[in-house]
Amino acid sequence: MSGSPFKRVGVVGAGAMGRGIVQLYAQAGCDTVLFDTQPAAVTAALDSLRDTFGKLAEKGRMTPEGAAAAMARITPVDALQGFADCDLVIEAIIERLDVKRDLFMLLESIVAPDAVLVSNTSSLSITAIAAACNRPERIAGYHFFNPVPLMKVVEVVRGARTAQDPIDRLVALARMAGHAPVVCQDTPGFIVNHAGRAFGPESLKALHEGVADVPTIDRILREQVDFRGAAFKLGPFELMDLTGLDVSHPVMESIYHQYYEEARYRPSVIGAQRVSAGLFGRKTREGFYRYEAGVQQSPVEPPAPAATPGTPVWIAPGEARAALCALVEALGGRVDDGAVAAPDSIILVAPLGLDATTASIGLDARRVVAIDTLFPFAARACKRRTIMFTPATTPQVRATAHGLFAADGARVSLLNDSAGFIAQRVVAMIVCIAGEIAQQRVASPADIDTAVRLGLGYPMGPLAMGDHLGPRRVVQVLEGMLAVTGDPRYRPGLWLSRRAKLGLSLLQGDDGVAP
Ligand SMILES: NC(=O)c1ccc[n+]([C@@H]2O[C@H](COP(=O)([O-])OP(=O)(O)OC[C@H]3O[C@@H](n4cnc5c(N)ncnc54)[C@H](O)[C@@H]3O)[C@@H](O)[C@H]2O)c1
Numbered sequence: 001m002s003g004s005p006f007k008r009v010g011v012v013g014a015g016a017m018g019r020g021i022v023q024l025y026a027q028a029g030c031d032t033v034l035f036d037t038q039p040a041a042v043t044a045a046l047d048s049l050r051d052t053f054g055k056l057a058e059k060g061r062m063t064p065e066g067a068a069a070a071m072a073r074i075t076p077v078d079a080l081q082g083f084a085d086c087d088l089v090i091e092a093i094i095e096r097l098d099v100k101r102d103l104f105m106l107l108e109s110i111v112a113p114d115a116v117l118v119s120n121t122s123s124l125s126i127t128a129i130a131a132a133c134n135r136p137e138r139i140a141g142y143h144f145f146n147p148v149p150l151m152k153v154v155e156v157v158r159g160a161r162t163a164q165d166p167i168d169r170l171v172a173l174a175r176m177a178g179h180a181p182v183v184c185q186d187t188p189g190f191i192v193n194h195a196g197r198a199f200g201p202e203s204l205k206a207l208h209e210g211v212a213d214v215p216t217i218d219r220i221l222r223e224q225v226d227f228r229g230a231a232f233k234l235g236p237f238e239l240m241d242l243t244g245l246d247v248s249h250p251v252m253e254s255i256y257h258q259y260y261e262e263a264r265y266r267p268s269v270i271g272a273q274r275v276s277a278g279l280f281g282r283k284t285r286e287g288f289y290r291y292e293a294g295v296q297q298s299p300v301e302p303p304a305p306a307a308t309p310g311t312p313v314w315i316a317p318g319e320a321r322a323a324l325c326a327l328v329e330a331l332g333g334r335v336d337d338g339a340v341a342a343p344d345s346i347i348l349v350a351p352l353g354l355d356a357t358t359a360s361i362g363l364d365a366r367r368v369v370a371i372d373t374l375f376p377f378a379a380r381a382c383k384r385r386t387i388m389f390t391p392a393t394t395p396q397v398r399a400t401a402h403g404l405f406a407a408d409g410a411r412v413s414l415l416n417d418s419a420g421f422i423a424q425r426v427v428a429m430i431v432c433i434a435g436e437i438a439q440q441r442v443a444s445p446a447d448i449d450t451a452v453r454l455g456l457g458y459p460m461g462p463l464a465m466g467d468h469l470g471p472r473r474v475v476q477v478l479e480g481m482l483a484v485t486g487d488p489r490y491r492p493g494l495w496l497s498r499r500a501k502l503g504l505s506l507l508q509g510d511d512g513v514a515p
Contacts, residue, residue: 005169007030009033011034012107014038015045019048019049024144026070027177033076088118089118090118091117097125097128100124119139122251123189125159126157126162127159136161137163139159140159184442185443193251210416217235225459236426245279245280313348315328324373341364350370353420355370358480366394380410383410383411385410419480419481424477432492446515463505463506
């Protein structure tokens with residue numbers, strides 16, 4: 001194609017990723033060449049691509065001539081020699097370092113000296129793949145996501161010895177095909193799989209601590225979280241069931257070990273146990289949920305008890321107190337304005353990062369109810385509220401509070417005591433880890449946000465999430481969790497702390513130039 005930074009694109013491996021990459025570039029007008037050690041895989045890929053182009057033409061997304069031309073741009077070959085005139089070869093074969101290294105060494109002996117060779121690896125080091133090659137400067141990572149044509153982002157990974165020119169050309173090629181390129185350093189998990197180490201793992205940790213059951217945690221992250229009207233599309237356990245725990249648990253372990261047992265990435269023993277049990281998710285018809293005829297079986301949420309009009313509520317001092325007074329009144333409760341709580345009042349606390357127990361010090365813990373105020377909670381303005389209790393909170397206080405906070409029709413999740421509820425701890429960890437990625441210069445702050453938004457489908461980039469909530473509040477959540485648990489997992493990190501102290505955006509680099 002004229003104007004393309006590469007004239008002929010070779011793809012090795014005709015599996016899920018290889019065929020997606022071929023589709024992307026054939027559709028964008030590039031001549032492509034496809035090879036697989038299994039000839040049947042190439043045949044199946046060509047059949048499936050013909051079918052895909054046919055369907056796109058039927059739906060009017062391509063003209064019939066365009067579909068035929070795209071198909072004609074794909075040349076199957078039965079030996080690696082068929083890549084001799086390719087100026088770019090994209091490897092998408094089995095995820096094994098030894099096999100990939102052998103392939104790259106063979107490719108080097110076939111292609112021109114200035115041809116670029118890239119790997120679509122998700123978890124291996126580009127530097128390690130390139131180490132066995134004569135010209136490591138022309139080797140890079142080109143990490144697409146599945147399904148390639150729909151996931152419109154690609155990580156362009158710079159190995160320790162990759163030159164700038166291949167990076168620039170790979171960026172231009174991605175743009176030409178309509179994908180957002182994000183340039184990153186060769187580090188464990190690159191951007192997206194590194195940034196993804198909070199949503200699932202922190203939810204698993206909360207499950208492991210007995211804070212709530214699987215559906216409760218999923219519902220909170222789908223319905224309580226609110227970033228300008230958007231939340232996570234799937235709960236973490238629904239997502240792990242979709243991906244398959246046999247795939248996601250090894251990624252959690254691998255990143256943890258590659259970062260030398262950094263506490264922030266510590267996976268949960270629950271994952272290992274469930275993998276040994278074969279509870280992978282949808283593909284085994286049982287994971288965190290059961291699946292019947294492909295449909296997730298989720299328990300019905302128990303209804304809230306009826307509200308008791310005039311329930312007296314004493315609200316502890318704090319930043320959310322005025323808004324909580326308005327909420328209690330709008331829900332038909334009565335605000336107890338005494339200097340101390342009257343003997344029959346529920347005691348409402350709104351901790352950031354602390355658990356209900358710590359927030360109840362000096363108060364009557366039997367009557368303490370904690371409410372999560374990090375996301376909108378006003379009457380008739382939220383789908384879900386989350387409340388939690390100290391171990392001493394009486395059943396009667398729990399039921400009365402449940403009824404009160406559901407009085408406007410919002411759903412209410414009840415938690416056992418937890419430093420940072422669920423939404424606070426999971427979102428704060430997402431922001432914290434994104435800050436670490438920025439601090440390590442893995443990629444620019446803007447590219448981190450683009451990669452995560454497009455690669456993980458989050459409602460906002462993680463640094464923008466932190467800005468939306470306020471970096472100081474995110475730090476407060478993490479410091480609270482650190483103080484309660486003593487677990488270094490929750491230390492806020494330098495990127496986040498510095499910007500919180502200075503009142504800067506988390507998208508601000510270290511160069512003094514506002515984003
Ligand atoms: N599936 C995903 O979601 C995903 C996402 C991003 C990256 N990746 C990475 O992309 C690569 C491919 O993944 P996939 O899901 O397409 O795998 P896949 O199993 O669907 O396909 C791999 C193909 O490679 C072929 N193959 C194996 N060894 C070969 C060799 N030496 N030479 C030529 N062909 C060979 C196999 O026959 C198979 O057809 C892996 O490195 C994986 O980590 C996968």
